[in-house]
Amino acid sequence: MKSAPICLMVLFLYPQSVILGKIKYNGDQVLKITPGTTQQSLYLQELAQQWRLDLWNPDRIEDISVGREINVRVPSTYIQRTKENLGQQNISFTIMIEDVQKLIDRSFESQGRASTISLETYDYTTYHPMDEIYTWMEQIKDKHSNLVTQHLLTHSYEERPIYYLKVGFPSPIAKTVIVMDCGIHAREWIAVAYCQWFVKEVLARYKSDTLWNKLLKQVDFYIIPVLNVDGYIFSWTDDRLWRMNRSPQNGTCVGVDLNRNFDAKWGDKAGASLNCEDITYCGPSVASELETKGLVSLIERLKSNVLVYLTIHSYSQLVLLPYGYTNQPSENHDEMEKVAKEAVAKMRLVHGSDYHAGSTAVILYPTSGSSGDWAADMGIKFSYTYELRDEGEFGFLLPPDQIQPTCEETFISIKSIFEYIDKEYLEPLGDGAVAITSFWLNMVLSFAVCIYCALIH
Structure with missing residues (x-):
């Protein structure tokens, strides 16, 4: 026709x-x-x-x-x-x-902000610009210094620092690692809001919740609240719908889709573009972007200990499994799918939201060069991509009044994954924790003995 x-x-x-x-x-x-x-x-x-x-x-x-x-x-x-x-x-x-x-x-609308940021009054039900998130990270690290350290991942093209928070009890032995990246696409503000919510909830619950207490003893969480810092700032100052980073390309274009820039069938025609004018432009070469390089370097340093990789996005209400670049399932697809389906079932109980789980290429669309697929190819056993609310009423412009319910249901869903990890992959309560406790107890006793010896001599 x-x-x-x-x-x-x-x-x-x-x-x-x-x-x-x-x-x-x-x-x-x-x-x-x-x-x-x-x-x-x-x-x-x-x-x-x-x-x-x-x-x-x-x-x-x-x-x-x-x-x-x-x-x-x-x-x-x-x-x-x-x-x-x-x-x-x-x-x-x-x-x-x-x-x-x-x-x-x-x-x-809710941006009538105080001149200074206080952790005690920080509002997790609104969106925050990057300067406030920087301050929040500093204050989280200072207030919870027994659990939280702040680290430089890399610098962006516009020379801004990209930080991650490491959350977990100090340990003399290598711990299991769980990595979470948020804000890889600038306009997906709910992803950035969720990373902050997640840190807040973990720190509020670990003293009274056995699971979180055990996780923090045996697991180190590496949380990147905003990976695409330049793009996120640009979405606040210039273009709310900006998606990419801000590196110049070919003299005429600006920006690379960071979630097409990883070494997972990079540049494949299915799911990415080599045209710098397209929003799925994958960059001039694999891992060409500073943000990508920083994340790759971190994971490569930790990879023998990384058990779970989570990358948070919006929208569509999906929990995606590898892969996007092929219909072939990952090696442990059945186990991953079982865990994901349980996670979305528990999510539904919170606010009734319907999420779906499955391979990216099957239930969403083909992609290549994504961080989630790259993590799976690196041998990380559990790699999930979360597409948060909604299913299309608001799209990338999810209103602030939906931040809390979105974060609540997502937190329960991800907790479900960690419950499975705890049951199947972590030491029974006591073994790892006792080893850590014994180490520090021995250190204290040794210090006390040294002081006693010094006094009697």
């Missing part, structure tokens, strides 16, 4: 207006569109290619297919013509977001 003529201009990737340096999306809408036939899906691919549609889900034009809902942002100036074109092709659609800018503004 010959496609109808495409009369829209190539403007979809660009915002409606720029005022005082901040990009505005006044009146822009996000549409849910579902092609019902092969001809319709091909037509939408053609539209996306020629008009450079701002696809929210899926990431790539090639993944537009029959029966698959796509979410796409349309500038206000072209909404009516877009709807008319879709109608002419009998392509069904609904409005997902009525006004993108109004939803963006909701993210900033």
Whole structure:
């Protein structure tokens, strides 16, 4: 079937207006569109290619297919013509977001902030800019110095520090390691909020909760609250919908999709792009980006002890298993799937949210170069990618009033994974803990003996 003529201009990737340096999306809408036939899906691919549609889900034009809902942002100036074109092709659609800018503004409504940040009054139910997160990390480290240390992962292209928090009781012996990265995609603010929530909850619970107490004795958590620092800051100051980092490319483009930059079938046509103008641009070479290099260096240093790798994203409400670059399952797919399904079942009990678990390429779309797949290829036994709320009502613009329920259900889900890890992979309570306790007890006794000997002589 010959496609109808495409009369829209190539403007979809660009915002409606720029005022005082901040990009505005006044009146822009996000549409849910579902092609019902092969001809319709091909037509939408053609539209996306020629008009450079701002696809929210899926990431790539090639993944537009029959029966698959796509979410796409349309500038206000072209909404009516877009709807008319879709109608002419009998392509069904609904409005997902009525006004993108109004939803963006909701993210900033609660930003009447105090001049100084205090850990005692830190609000975990709102989104925080990077300077506040830096301060939060410092204060968490200072207040919980018995458990938390702060470390430099690397510096970004714009020379900002990227830190991680190491959470766990000090130990003279190597401990099991669990790594969690958040904020790899700049606009996915709920992921950044969750990392902070997770640290807060662990530190609040370990004294009274046997599981968390045991985990902190036998496990070191490496938490990266914001991996894509430059991009995250840019999403606050200039473009709320920015996704990539901020490194210049080919003299004309800015930014690399960090979650396509890892050595996991890097540059594969299925799930990434070598065109720097695309939002899935995987970079000029594998691990070309400073952020990627920093994370790779950390994992390579720890890899013999890393048991779990978690990378937190939004949106779609999924718990994804490796792999995105192939339909072939990972070596321990059955075990991972069993654990993931139990985790989403427990998540559902918190607020009734429906999450789904399965391999990335099967239940989401093909990807290559992702951190989760790279971690699995590195031999890390449990590697999960979490796609948090929602399923499409708000997309990347999840309002602040959904932070708490999202974090609550996600915390229970991840705790379920750790319950399995505790049961199947950690020492019975006492062995590892006793070894650590005995070491420090011996150190104290030795110190006391030394002092006694010095006094009597």
